[in-house]
Amino acid sequence: MTNNLKGKGAAARYRQVQISSLDKRRKGKHHELMQGIVQELQTLKAGAALVIPFEDVGEIGLANLRSAVHRASSAAGIKIQTLADKKNFYVWAADDAPER
Secondary structure (H helix, E strand, O other): OOOOOOOOOOOOOOOOOOHHHOOOOOOOOOHHHHHHHHHHHHOOOOOOOEEEEHHHOOOOOHHHHHHHHHHHHHHOOOOEEEEEOOOEEEEEEHHHOOOO
16 A cells, blocks of 8 residues: 655654664563463472462453463463363463373
């Protein structure tokens, strides 16, 4: 798509910035929560899971919570598995998965 205003002397509608000055890391609205979960995953003992009560995560739904935790743990290089029941969300290192 071409810009019809280009070269016609029209005032720019939006300001411009150098791409190099932008912070390219993703910081969603639950960044601190995810950062805390990842930090605890890094110190989690083998065979243990974190228990995250849904009442502690506010209005985040299960699908969004699971997705955010997977994104954050992947960025930290941690493979995880998750499970949920009516009250809690559980997350642990994939290497510590219980045998079926």
